[in-house]
Amino acid sequence: ASNNAAEQLQMLLAKNQTIQASFEQTVSSEEGDVLQQSQGAIALSRPNHFRWESTEPFHYLVIGNGKTLWRYDADLEQLDVEPFDAQLADTPALIFSASPEALTAAYQISKNEKAAAGVDEFILLPNASGLFSELRLQFKNGGLVEMQLVDNLQQHSRILFKKAKYNIKLNESLFRFDDSPEALERLSQ
Amino acid sequence: CAINPPIPTENEGWHLRGRIGYWDTNTKESGSIDWQYCDPENTVLKLQGPLGIGGLKIITQPGLATLELGEQQYRAESAEELAARAGWPLPVEALQYWVRGRAAPHSPLKGQMNPSGQLIELEQYGWHIQYLSYDDSSSPLPQKIEATQGSQRLKLIIRDWLTADCQ
Numbered sequence: 362a363s364n365n366a367a368e369q370l371q372m373l374l375a376k377n378q379t380i381q382a383s384f385e386q387t388v389s390s391e392e393g394d395v396l397q398q399s400q401g402a403i404a405l406s407r408p409n410h411f412r413w414e415s416t417e418p419f420h421y422l423v424i425g426n427g428k429t430l431w432r433y434d435a436d437l438e439q440l441d442v443e444p445f446d447a448q449l450a451d452t453p454a455l456i457f458s459a460s461p462e463a464l465t466a467a468y469q470i471s472k473n474e475k476a477a478a479g480v481d482e483f484i485l486l487p488n489a490s491g492l493f494s495e496l497r498l499q500f501k502n503g504g505l506v507e508m509q510l511v512d513n514l515q516q517h518s519r520i521l522f523k524k525a526k527y528n529i530k531l532n533e534s535l536f537r538f539d540d541s542p543e544a545l546e547r548l549s550q
Numbered sequence: 551c552a553i554n555p556p557i558p559t560e561n562e563g564w565h566l567r568g569r570i571g572y573w574d575t576n577t578k579e580s581g582s583i584d585w586q587y588c589d590p591e592n593t594v595l596k597l598q599g600p601l602g603i604g605g606l607k608i609i610t611q612p613g614l615a616t617l618e619l620g621e622q623q624y625r626a627e628s629a630e631e632l633a634a635r636a637g638w639p640l641p642v643e644a645l646q647y648w649v650r651g652r653a654a655p656h657s658p659l660k661g662q663m664n665p666s667g668q669l670i671e672l673e674q675y676g677w678h679i680q681y682l683s684y685d686d687s688s689s690p691l692p693q694k695i696e697a698t699q700g701s702q703r704l705k706l707i708i709r710d711w712l713t714a715d716c717q
Contacts, residue, residue: 386601388598388602396584421600421601434569437571439578439580441578492604494620512599513621514596514598514606514620516605
């Protein structure tokens with residue numbers, strides 16, 4: 362039954378207390394032609410601590426720590442600091458830092474029984490309309506390997522996680538935006 | 551030297567891709583822009599969320615502009631009207647010229663050009679536009695544009711100028 366899928370997902374997420382990985386993202390249109398390819402790195406630490414930095418082709422950084430949300434567009438040199446608000450974060454990374462209750466409250470969760478062997482694939486359909494209409498999470502041997510989503514333009518985003526490290530101690534500074542001149546300088550390379 | 555900047559003889563299409571940011575007292579938006587212009591009644595303007603996820607698309611055809619926002623579709627007479635409805639109140643009509651380093655036609659303006667004939671500053675429709683960089687010293691195509699009007703601020707970084715494929 363579906364709640365069993367939600368429980369399974371929560372168990373897997375709970376096993377991934379922290380994740381650090383690089384990612385490759387491909388956004389393609391409904392018809393399948395590739396619109397955009399980007400890459401970057403993520404760091405997640407439950408609950409509510411995440412860092413999503415895309416470095417190519419544009420440089421955009423989102424950091425949340427449950428209290429504050431930083432969004433920095435390095436190309437535009439635009440920093441936006443707001444009280445933490447899931448809606449504003451625009452990133453599916455929130456799923457990992459969301460508490461089990463928040464997860465089951467916000468999404469219909471089911472399992473794709475026809476997923477490839479060794480892969481646990483969960484399908485999340487948001488109850489409220491927002492950035493995406495469908496999100497899929499794939500785990501292999503308990504670790505997150507891929508995320509797919511259909512966004513509000515019916516575009517398909519596929520995010521592959523590479524060189525993922527799980528449950529390692531993550532430096533707290535990862536989850537604070539460093540607006541010192543040197544850090545901003547580094548970001549604008 | 552302050553002179554009259556080139557008035558467009560725009561007939562060939564164009565296609566730009568880059569990053570766009572818009573600020574006002576209570577809105578802050580940024581993301582990717584993909585804009586193809588074949589002629590005033592045949593354009594596709596796409597704004598994508600900062601991480602490539604989500605966004606909006608405005609298509610103009612003869613006599614009609616359509617906004618695609620999620621499953622909803624909205625119709626209006628102009629792309630400008632639809633952009634404002636979608637939370638991006640951009641001066642779309644004039645921007646079609648400004649992004650090309652030109653002034654919009656039929657409207658009073660003050661412009662300044664550099665010795666190689668590139669527009670560096672322009673005032674039109676109450677907006678103050680600054681051309682911060684061009685593709686290269688002789689190219690007429692801007693790369694970095696900043697425009698302000700009152701509390702509104704718009705920044706555009708054009709990464710690619712492509713040829714439009716207009717059926």
